[in-house]
Amino acid sequence: MEETRSTTVRDVARAAGVSPGTVSKAINGTGSISPATRARVLATAEELDYRPNDLARSVFERRSFTVGMITTDSFGRFSVPVMLGAEDALGAGRISVFLCDSRDDPIRERHYIDVLQRRRVDGFIVTGRSSNPRPPLEVPRGMPVVYAHAPSTEPHATSVLIDDVRTGELATEHLIDTGRRRIAAITGPERFLAAHQRVRGHLAALAAAGLEPVRSPLGGEWTEQWGRHATHLLLREHPDIDGIMCGSDLIARGVMDSLRELGRSVPDDVAVVGIDNWELIADGARPSLTSVDTNLQELGRTAAQRLLEAIDGRPRRGAEHIAPRLVIRESTELG
Amino acid sequence: MEETRSTTVRDVARAAGVSPGTVSKAINGTGSISPATRARVLATAEELDYRPNDLARSVFERRSFTVGMITTDSFGRFSVPVMLGAEDALGAGRISVFLCDSRDDPIRERHYIDVLQRRRVDGFIVTGRSSNPRPPLEVPRGMPVVYAHAPSTEPHATSVLIDDVRTGELATEHLIDTGRRRIAAITGPERFLAAHQRVRGHLAALAAAGLEPVRSPLGGEWTEQWGRHATHLLLREHPDIDGIMCGSDLIARGVMDSLRELGRSVPDDVAVVGIDNWELIADGARPSLTSVDTNLQELGRTAAQRLLEAIDGRPRRGAEHIAPRLVIRESTELG
DNA sequence: CTGAAAGCGCTAACAA
DNA sequence: TTGTTAGCGCTTTCAG
Numbered sequence: 268m269e270e271t272r273s274t275t276v277r278d279v280a281r282a283a284g285v286s287p288g289t290v291s292k293a294i295n296g297t298g299s300i301s302p303a304t305r306a307r308v309l310a311t312a313e314e315l316d317y318r319p320n321d322l323a324r325s326v327f328e329r330r331s332f333t334v335g336m337i338t339t340d341s342f343g344r345f346s347v348p349v350m351l352g353a354e355d356a357l358g359a360g361r362i363s364v365f366l367c368d369s370r371d372d373p374i375r376e377r378h379y380i381d382v383l384q385r386r387r388v389d390g391f392i393v394t395g396r397s398s399n400p401r402p403p404l405e406v407p408r409g410m411p412v413v414y415a416h417a418p419s420t421e422p423h424a425t426s427v428l429i430d431d432v433r434t435g436e437l438a439t440e441h442l443i444d445t446g447r448r449r450i451a452a453i454t455g456p457e458r459f460l461a462a463h464q465r466v467r468g469h470l471a472a473l474a475a476a477g478l479e480p481v482r483s484p485l486g487g488e489w490t491e492q493w494g495r496h497a498t499h500l501l502l503r504e505h506p507d508i509d510g511i512m513c514g515s516d517l518i519a520r521g522v523m524d525s526l527r528e529l530g531r532s533v534p535d536d537v538a539v540v541g542i543d544n545w546e547l548i549a550d551g552a553r554p555s556l557t558s559v560d561t562n563l564q565e566l567g568r569t570a571a572q573r574l575l576e577a578i579d580g581r582p583r584r585g586a587e588h589i590a591p592r593l594v595i596r597e598s599t600e601l602g
Numbered sequence: 603m604e605e606t607r608s609t610t611v612r613d614v615a616r617a618a619g620v621s622p623g624t625v626s627k628a629i630n631g632t633g634s635i636s637p638a639t640r641a642r643v644l645a646t647a648e649e650l651d652y653r654p655n656d657l658a659r660s661v662f663e664r665r666s667f668t669v670g671m672i673t674t675d676s677f678g679r680f681s682v683p684v685m686l687g688a689e690d691a692l693g694a695g696r697i698s699v700f701l702c703d704s705r706d707d708p709i710r711e712r713h714y715i716d717v718l719q720r721r722r723v724d725g726f727i728v729t730g731r732s733s734n735p736r737p738p739l740e741v742p743r744g745m746p747v748v749y750a751h752a753p754s755t756e757p758h759a760t761s762v763l764i765d766d767v768r769t770g771e772l773a774t775e776h777l778i779d780t781g782r783r784r785i786a787a788i789t790g791p792e793r794f795l796a797a798h799q800r801v802r803g804h805l806a807a808l809a810a811a812g813l814e815p816v817r818s819p820l821g822g823e824w825t826e827q828w829g830r831h832a833t834h835l836l837l838r839e840h841p842d843i844d845g846i847m848c849g850s851d852l853i854a855r856g857v858m859d860s861l862r863e864l865g866r867s868v869p870d871d872v873a874v875v876g877i878d879n880w881e882l883i884a885d886g887a888r889p890s891l892t893s894v895d896t897n898l899q900e901l902g903r904t905a906a907q908r909l910l911e912a913i914d915g916r917p918r919r920g921a922e923h924i925a926p927r928l929v930i931r932e933s934t935e936l937g
Numbered sequence: 938c939t940g941a942a943a944g945c946g947c948t949a950a951c952a953a
Numbered sequence: 954t955t956g957t958t959a960g961c962g963c964t965t966t967c968a969g
Contacts, residue, residue, distance in 0.1 A: 271744060272664065273722075275946055286956045291948055298949085301954060316742070321720040323661045323946035327961045329607065331657060333721075336701070341686055347678045354703055363717060366671070366701040368689055382698060385656040386668075387608075407651070409606060491886035517886065524888070551826035551852065553859070610962055621940045626964055633965080636938060658962035662945045 274315045283311040294319065325387065333363045334574060335383040337404070339371040339417070340396035345563065349394045349415050352567025353574075360575060362389070371395075380406060389578045392570055393417065398429060398461045411577035415570035416563070423584050425577060427570040430588035431461045434559045435468025437593050438512045438540045441557065443476045445599050447510030447538050452484035453497040453522060454514025462486055465514050465542060481505050489514070494521020502529055509537055516541035516548045519556050523598065527553075538599040542591075554597035562589050609652045618646040629654065660722065668698045669909060670718040672739070674706040674752070675731035680898065684729045684750050687902025688909075695910060697724070706730075715741060724913045727905055728752065733764060733796045746912035750905035751898070758919050760912060762905040765923035766796045769894045770803025772928050773847045773875045776892065778811045780934050782845030782873050787819035788832040788857060789849025797821055800849050800877060816840050824849070829856020837864055844872055851876035851883045851893050858887060858933065873934040889932035897924050 280287045285304060292298040293308035311317075325331040336353060340346040354364050365383055369376040383391070384406070393404055395417035403421040404412050412419075418426035435452075442450055452469045455462040466484045473480055482505060487493035494513065498521070501508060513519035519541030523533050531537050533554055541549065544560035566589045573583055615622045620639060627633040628643035646652075660666040671688060675681040689699050700718055704711040718726070719741070728739055730752035738756040739747050747754075753761035770787075777785050787804045790797040801819045808815055817840060822828035829848065833856070836843060848854035854876030858868050866872050868889055876884060879895035901924045908918055 276948090277946080287946090288948075288957075289955060292955090295948085299954060304954080318716075318719050320661065320722060320946055322657050322666060322722055323961085324948075325961095326655065326658045326661055326946085326963085327948055329961075333700075343678060343682045343686070347682055350701070351676055351678075351703055354701055358702070358714075361717070363721060364701045365668075366685070366689055366699045367693070368686055379693075381653075382696070384653050386698060387655060387657055491888075495888075517882070520886070547852070551855070553826075553830075611964090612962080622962090623941080623964075623966095624939060627939090630964085634938060639938080655962055658945085659964080660945095661947085661962085662964055664945075 273320075274317045275320070276317075279308065279312050279315055279317050282315060283308045329387075330389050331387045332361060333365060333386065333388050334390045334392060334578075335365045335367060335379065335388045336392045336394070337367045337369055337376060337379055338394050339369050339376075339401075340394070341368055341370050345396055345416055346394045348563035349567035349570070352564035352569075353392050353394075353415065353571040354567075355564075356568040356571035357575070362575075377405070380404065384410075390574050392574055393419075394567075394570075397459060398431065399459065411574055411582065413570045413574040413577065415567060418586055425573050425583055426586040427566055427573060428586055428588050429461070429561045429563070429566065430591055431464035432468040432471070433588070434542050434561060434591045435465035435512065436472045437468075437591055438465075438542055438559050439469045439472035440476075441540055441593055441595070441599060442510040442512060442538055443472065443478070445510075445534075445538055445601055448478060449481050449505065449508050450478065450510040450512065451481045451501055451505065451508055452512045452514070453494060453501065453518055454484055454486050455489040455518070457486045459489075462514050469512050481508060489517060491517050491521035491524070494518035494523075495525040496521075498522045498525035498529070502526075502531075511537060511539050513539065513541045516543045516545045516552075516556060516558050519558070519598075520548060520552050523552060523554075523556070534597065534599050534601075540599055544594050549594070549596060552598070554600075557596045557599040558594055560592045560594050562591060565589055608655075609650045610655070611652075614643065614647050614650055614652050617650060618643045664722075665724050666722045667696060668700060668721065668723050669725045669727060669913075670700045670702060670714065670723045671727045671729070672702045672704055672711060672714055673729050674704050674711075674736070675729070676703055676705050680731055680751055681729045683898035684902035684905070687899035687904075688727055688729075688750065688906040689902075690899075691903040691906035692910070697910075712740070715739065719745075725909050727909055728754075729902075729905075732794060733766065734794065746909055746917065748905045748909040748912065750902060753921055760908050760918055761921040762901055762908060763921055763923050764796070764896045764898070764901065765926055766799035767803040767806070768923070769877050769896060769926045770800035770847065771807045772803070772926055773800075773877055773894050774804045774807035775811075776875055776928055776930070776934060777845035777847060777873055778807065778813070780845075780869075780873055783813060784816050784840065784843050785813065785845040785847065786816045786836055786840065786843055787847045787849070788829060788836065788853055789819055789821050790824040790828075790853070792821045794824075797849050804847050816843060824852060826852050826856035826859070829853035829858075830860040831856075833857045833860035833864070837861075837866070846872060846874050848874065848876045851878045851880045851887075851891060854891050854893070854933075855883060855887050858889075858891070862888075869932065869934050875934055879929050884929070884931060887933070889935075892931045892934040893929055895927045895929050897926060900924055
């Protein structure tokens with residue numbers, strides 16, 4: 268096993284017959300240097316397959332051009348799009364991203380913070396499964412942190428969030444626009460802020476249109492099973508329902524399955540709209556499911572943007588909400 | 603904005619009244635040092651909230667204790683579990699992971715390789731959506747690379763893969779074990795190696811049990827729609843079918859929907875088994891879906907293991923396959 | 938056991 | 954324009 272040491276500035280300098288300082292200038296385009304030597308240095312660098320050592324540079328610059336991304340959501344339903352968006356925005360700015368999965372374990376989180384601190388990351392992005400507030404990341408003051416999707420309990424922290432109220436509003440407005448009047452909501456567990464706020468938007472939209480909800484919203488689980496179950500409950504009480512807003516696409520699938528079973532046609536008898544726009548689920552459904560996209564990828568990109576600004580010394584405090592967007596499919600098409 | 607420089611070895615040394623070298627020894631436990639000074643140094647370090655600069659250390663050690671993870675699969679269906687497994691295994695060994703999403707774009711891949719090279723990563727893990735072979739990562743010879751899920755076309759490369767043949771075998775053996783005899787397969791596009799190999803395992807299992815396939819396997823898409831469509835075709839030709847092996851869970855869901863529609867009960871009339879064990883899909887299905895888990899997370903962990911070995915100078919060449927595992931649910935329960 | 942000195946690879950200030 | 958020097962933060966000989 269030959270121990271190969273990668274080529275250094277010195278090597279290039281020696282080969283090109285100049286000093287290390289000159290090589291540095293040639294490569295970074297700093298200082299003043301004659302075009303001739305510049306060209307010669309670059310040529311030899313190329314020839315020797317020289318690759319600058321960014322670690323050494325970082326020691327000098329006192330920053331690493333890296334950030335830590337900490338996710339508490341192993342399964343990735345929500346974090347993954349956020350992380351991809353963030354990585355995309357950061358990568359474009361030549362910043363690299365450390366991936367850390369804390370699995371919702373404070374010990375592991377602490378560990379990652381320590382490790383990344385030693386690596387001198389320029390900042391952190393924190394993301395998680397639930398949009399419920401979480402305790403702040405314990406980093407030294409002055410270290411930039413942006414919360415993506417899961418806000419901090421600390422109100423002054425920088426957070427980029429889903430506009431859950433607006434998703435419920437959009438979904439419900441769309442039902443109304445397609446002529447539905449006897450509308451109900453089936454959503455997730457009460458303890459989830461998201462469930463709550465989506466319902467708030469739902470009720471606001473109904474009120475704005477001068478409609479009464481057919482029934483108080485049904486809260487249960489974020490599952491197909493619950494969607495199926497709730498639909499049975501709902502139709503038993505209100506057989507004349509003509510529109511259902513679901514708190515998630517998975518719930519919506521369950522709802523549509525039960526509707527079919529109960530002999531209701533979607534969208535002719537009942538229109539159904541979901542939230543999440545999880546394409547695989549929405550496209551695979553029968554009929555395909557109209558859904559509100561929460562734009563998680565854009566959320567991630569925005570979070571990255573905010574982190575860059577904070578690193579740059581101009582932090583934007585407080586919460587910011589990403590606008591959702593309606594994606595129309597068959598489940599609400601006008602008859 | 604106060605420009606705060608983090609505390610250094612020098613600061614600690616000064617505060618503790620010793621030399622920088624001594625601090626280094628105390629903190630790393632290297633060299634010989636008296637218990638007294640050691641304790642004193644550690645105390646002052648603690649007090650000053652000193653955090654060693656790993657970048658500086660890495661410059662010295664000529665390695666960074668970081669690796670690059672390059673995924674070509676933005677959507678993450680397959681890469682995410684692999685990445686989490688890898689991150690888990692590496693994090694335990696105090697190695698940090700750079701996340702890079704190349705989006706299947708060679709230009710972006712090249713870019714990431716360059717950037718990470720400059721950051722002096724110790725190696726690469728490459729992962730992708732498809733299990734079809736991909737061109738090798740263009741890195742200097744001697745740089746450790748492990749392919750996870752998507753193998754390299756270079757046969758000597760180190761790859762850790764799903765045992766697709768075995769998944770098909772397991773699924774089919776299970777159908778046979780539950781007493782099914784008129785069995786068919788519905789799977790994904792022919793151009794996918796995975797589809798091919800799963801069918802190979804399927805046919806092998808049938809042959810081993812002395813059974814003939816009812817019909818040549820139906821290859822189409824990896825979607826619910828295809829599952830529904832194929833089921834109609836299949837039952838028109840062979841109404842007496844009693845077991846269906848599906849190339850994926852999504853296909854299986856479509857299959858089960860159509861079976862119900864055609865008045866067949868699952869599992870009483872027809873047993874259905876999927877592959878992937880995508881829990882959300884399998885648990886949500888009605889009845890819940892028996893499926894073969896491809897153990898992607900373990901695959902990721904193993905890939906990390908192999909990478910560590912390669913970094914350590916003992917690479918293991920060639921492909922290695924991770925054993926799948928059957929997860930039994932309602933869709934194949936014995937009547 | 939401890940400190941001084943040199944060096945990892947790179948860059949910025951300053952002389953030449 | 955170029956080379957020299959010093960230094961980023963850390964570690965490791967090697968004298969003391």
